Amino acid sequence: MVLCEKCAFETNAVFRFLTRDEIDRLNFEKDFRHYRRGDILYHEGNRISGFFCIHSGIIKVFKTGVDGKEQIIRFARRGEIIAYRSVLSNEPACTSAKVIEDSQVCFIPSELLIQFVKTNPSFAFEVVKLTCNELAEANSYITDIAQKTVRERVAEVLVKLVGDFGLDDQKFLRISLTREELANIVGTATESVIRLLSEFKSDRLIELSGRKIKIIDLKGLEKLSS
Amino acid sequence: MVLCEKCAFETNAVFRFLTRDEIDRLNFEKDFRHYRRGDILYHEGNRISGFFCIHSGIIKVFKTGVDGKEQIIRFARRGEIIAYRSVLSNEPACTSAKVIEDSQVCFIPSELLIQFVKTNPSFAFEVVKLTCNELAEANSYITDIAQKTVRERVAEVLVKLVGDFGLDDQKFLRISLTREELANIVGTATESVIRLLSEFKSDRLIELSGRKIKIIDLKGLEKLSS
DNA sequence: CGGTACGTTGAGTCATATCAACCATAGTGG
DNA sequence: CCACTATGGTTGATATGACTCAACGTACCG
Numbered sequence: 079m080v081l082c083e084k085c086a087f088e089t090n091a092v093f094r095f096l097t098r099d100e101i102d103r104l105n106f107e108k109d110f111r112h113y114r115r116g117d118i119l120y121h122e123g124n125r126i127s128g129f130f131c132i133h134s135g136i137i138k139v140f141k142t143g144v145d146g147k148e149q150i151i152r153f154a155r156r157g158e159i160i161a162y163r164s165v166l167s168n169e170p171a172c173t174s175a176k177v178i179e180d181s182q183v184c185f186i187p188s189e190l191l192i193q194f195v196k197t198n199p200s201f202a203f204e205v206v207k208l209t210c211n212e213l214a215e216a217n218s219y220i221t222d223i224a225q226k227t228v229r230e231r232v233a234e235v236l237v238k239l240v241g242d243f244g245l246d247d248q249k250f251l252r253i254s255l256t257r258e259e260l261a262n263i264v265g266t267a268t269e270s271v272i273r274l275l276s277e278f279k280s281d282r283l284i285e286l287s288g289r290k291i292k293i294i295d296l297k298g299l300e301k302l303s304s
Numbered sequence: 305m306v307l308c309e310k311c312a313f314e315t316n317a318v319f320r321f322l323t324r325d326e327i328d329r330l331n332f333e334k335d336f337r338h339y340r341r342g343d344i345l346y347h348e349g350n351r352i353s354g355f356f357c358i359h360s361g362i363i364k365v366f367k368t369g370v371d372g373k374e375q376i377i378r379f380a381r382r383g384e385i386i387a388y389r390s391v392l393s394n395e396p397a398c399t400s401a402k403v404i405e406d407s408q409v410c411f412i413p414s415e416l417l418i419q420f421v422k423t424n425p426s427f428a429f430e431v432v433k434l435t436c437n438e439l440a441e442a443n444s445y446i447t448d449i450a451q452k453t454v455r456e457r458v459a460e461v462l463v464k465l466v467g468d469f470g471l472d473d474q475k476f477l478r479i480s481l482t483r484e485e486l487a488n489i490v491g492t493a494t495e496s497v498i499r500l501l502s503e504f505k506s507d508r509l510i511e512l513s514g515r516k517i518k519i520i521d522l523k524g525l526e527k528l529s530s
Numbered sequence: 531c532g533g534t535a536c537g538t539t540g541a542g543t544c545a546t547a548t549c550a551a552c553c554a555t556a557g558t559g560g
Numbered sequence: 561c562c563a564c565t566a567t568g569g570t571t572g573a574t575a576t577g578a579c580t581c582a583a584c585g586t587a588c589c590g
């Protein structure tokens with residue numbers, strides 16, 4: 079059994095601002111679940127009766143564009159919560175969420191979050207900060223997509239993924255995505271990502287082995303993303 | 305003298321969730337200011353000691369890209385607050401704000417907002433909802449810029465401006481922007497906006513008279529923005 | 531062994547950016 | 561009152577980044 083108090087402190091989840099009683103309620107009411115790569119946690123447009131806190135694995139959060147193309151908005155990993163926005167706004171989900179790497183996830187009923195926010199001011203303040211941070215990131219994202227070239231954005235995504243997920247001892251990125259998923263972050267075509275990755279490879283910035291990307295020259299990538 | 309209680313209820317500002325005492329403090333501590341077109345309220349990267357509530361006029365909130373190009377993130381008008389994100393995150397401003405239409409604005413010290421959020425749960429809840437809504441909009445924005453063509457985005461911006469600012473009795477948009485500003489919303493070059501606008505004019509979707517845009521066929525624009 | 535999903539490469543096209551020239555307007559200062 | 565300047569708007573020519581389409585390779589899986 080995974081205990082929220084332990085998990086929250088290990089991961090810096092927002093829940094570390096809950097009182098002992100509130101944590102107990104969380105432990106009691108949450109539903110611990112396993113998901114495998116490809117599973118859908120929730121669908122854009124649907125009403126959901128709760129939200130998710132990731133215990134392990136990686137989830138992609140995305141919107142579906144007019145022609146059905148995915149736009150990846152962010153990744154969520156250990157300690158992060160998703161779908162809380164819809165719960166707090168009391169609106170249908172404005173994104174979908176799908177498993178990238180097999181995950182263990184707690185599902186928590188909506189009422190609990192709303193109650194905590196309404197009754198625990200310091201928790202509410204943390205949730206506000208959380209949304210503000212996401213907002214700041216979204217604003218940068220908008221500016222980048224609007225102004226940078228695809229090459230710059232591909233380089234930037236690699237740098238960002240290094241920052242978020244890190245490298246293993248062989249300098250391989252600790253997240254592996256399909257080329258299509260990379261394209262759906264950057265907002266470009268799969269073929270363009272492929273071409274740029276092999277260009278970066280020729281330029282000795284990265285090495286490729288299947289879906290695994292080895293980062294050779296991080297500084298070079300940073301410079302490219304300008 | 306502009307009174308917050310009156311203003312807040314007329315405009316649906318978040319402040320309508322404050323208590324009588326809190327509103328009084330707001331009235332006492334706020335600083336009422338006038339700004340003219342082109343004035344800067346605050347600069348990206350600077351720390352600010354408070355935030356702004358718009359009483360009249362229009363403000364553009366934007367980020368500056370690597371090459372100095374503005375990316376307009378949103379517009380703020382009567383009843384809306386700006387720069388609150390930086391205050392709550394206790395970080396330097398991640399955007400700049402500039403006056404589009406002569407404005408009357410209240411400047412409110414940071415401590416007040418933080419205190420209200422920390423001590424008034426229902427106000428905090430409204431602030432959370434506010435940020436969540438902005439976040440949802442930002443996510444749509446990302447998807448649109450990443451996936452739609454410039455033509456679709458220009459049509460979409462016009463539709464959105466109609467929704468946000470409305471039309472006067474001659475069907476002219478109630479906000480007038482330079483072509484460059486339009487380009488900086490859409491994320492394109494000024495010349496492209498000019499060409500597309502005159503194309504829309506040929507197609508009897510709009511009429512142009514200087515900076516004023518007359519909306520002839522809103523449905524047509526909606527269809528174009530797909 | 532066939533199927534499905536993913537990856538790669540090439541060729542051709544097109545939307546959009548860039549560059550350059552020019553016009554209109556309004557404000558400024560001598 | 562008139563050059564002068566700055567700002568914004570417009571148009572055309574040209575270049576090119578990125579998308580699309582198509583073919584084919586690869587790998588894994590039941």
